[in-house]
Amino acid sequence: RKEVEQDPGPFNVPEGATVAFNCTYSNSASQSFFWYRQDCRKEPKLLMSVYSSGNEDGRFTAQLNRASQYISLLIRDSKLSDSATYLCVSENTGTASKLTFGTGTRLQVTL
Amino acid sequence: GAVVSQHPSWVICKSGTSVKIECRSLDFQATTMFWYRQFPKQSLMLMATSNEGSKATYEQGVEKDKFLINHASLTLSTLTVTSAHPEDSSFYICSAEGRANYEQYFGPGTRLTVT
Numbered sequence: 001r002k003e004v005e006q007d008p009g010p011f012n013v014p015e016g017a018t019v020a021f022n023c024t025y026s027n028s029a030s031q032s033f034f035w036y037r038q039d040c041r042k043e044p045k046l047l048m049s050v051y052s053s054g055n056e057d058g059r060f061t062a063q064l065n066r067a068s069q070y071i072s073l074l075i076r077d078s079k080l081s082d083s084a085t086y087l088c089v090s091e092n093t094g095t096a097s098k099l100t101f102g103t104g105t106r107l108q109v110t111l
Numbered sequence: 112g113a114v115v116s117q118h119p120s121w122v123i124c125k126s127g128t129s130v131k132i133e134c135r136s137l138d139f140q141a142t143t144m145f146w147y148r149q150f151p152k153q154s155l156m157l158m159a160t161s162n163e164g165s166k167a168t169y170e171q172g173v174e175k176d177k178f179l180i181n182h183a184s185l186t187l188s189t190l191t192v193t194s195a196h197p198e199d200s201s202f203y204i205c206s207a208e209g210r211a212n213y214e215q216y217f218g219p220g221t222r223l224t225v226t
Contacts, residue, residue: 004154043204043217044155087154097213099145099206101154 003027004102006088012108017078021105023071023088030090030100033064035073038085038104047073047086078109114138115207117218124195124225131191132221134205140185141207145215146178149202161188195225 006023013019025033036044048055050062050071061074071088085104092098114137124130134144142163147155159169159180167180179191188207192199202222206215 008152041202041220041222043220045217046214093213097208097215098157098160099155099215100157103152103154 001026002102003100004088004090006102006105008103008105010106010108012110013078015078015080015109015111017109018074018076019078019107020075021073021086021088021107023073023102025069025071025088025090025100027090027092027100028069029092031093032091033071034089034091034099035060035062035071036087036089036101038087040085044087044101075107078107080109080111083107083109113209113214113216115205115216115218117203117205117221119221120219121222122224124223126196126225127194129191129193130195130223131189132203132205132223134188134190134207134218136186136207136216139207139209139216141188142185142210143208144182144188145206145208146180146188146190147204147206149204149220155204158190192223195223197225199223200225 033050035047037047038044050064052064055062059076063072087104088102090100116135118133144161146158149155158173159167161167161182163182169175182188204220205218
């Protein structure tokens with residue numbers, strides 16, 4: 001079983017739609033979680049951190065449920081520019097932080 | 112701030128040759144840098160953790176004699192793919208950990224094609 005699992009998609013949604021991505025993680029020792037965005041043939045870029053209390057940044061809302069080992073990302077009012085692959089990431093901190101990436105969920109926003 | 116560069120951005124080499132990839136933190140010092148590899152439609156996989164002035168820590172299944180890592184200064188780490196084979200063709204991405212907040216800042220990646 002992969003340590004971080006995501007539905008690969010693709011999710012095809014019209015502009016203005018609300019879309020939600022889910023992610024599960026298997027390592028209960030993971031301390032921190034993030035959503036990254038990766039455009040085709042580019043490096044991943046940090047979108048937002050994920051907290052148990054929920055985290056909102058404009059049109060983006062992330063939520064962590066530690067009991068269920070489940071992470072979500074909600075995008076409201078989708079824009080064409082939101083088209084990308086969204087990576088769910090867990091972090092284990094020890095002598096150095098170690099990020100574990102999911103395979104990503106592909107989002108395509110259309111007119 | 113927090114800019115990480117990689118060089119080259121893409122490289123094509125013949126099977127059996129070696130390729131060196133550089134990762135630089137341009138405006139901050141990074142005690143720790145990370146090297147990842149990403150095959151098409153797959154996730155980024157951590158290959159090794161590079162610490163300035165000491166030996167790199169390799170993840171399970173990554174051959175340390177094939178993927179040589181040198182982290183000679185607080186702003187530069189290099190990854191050398193030795194005796195490259197077509198199956199080494201991949202997208203190699205480095206990241207540098209900020210000393211203030213421990214966030215990882217990613218380089219733009221190097222696309223390696225071995226023919």
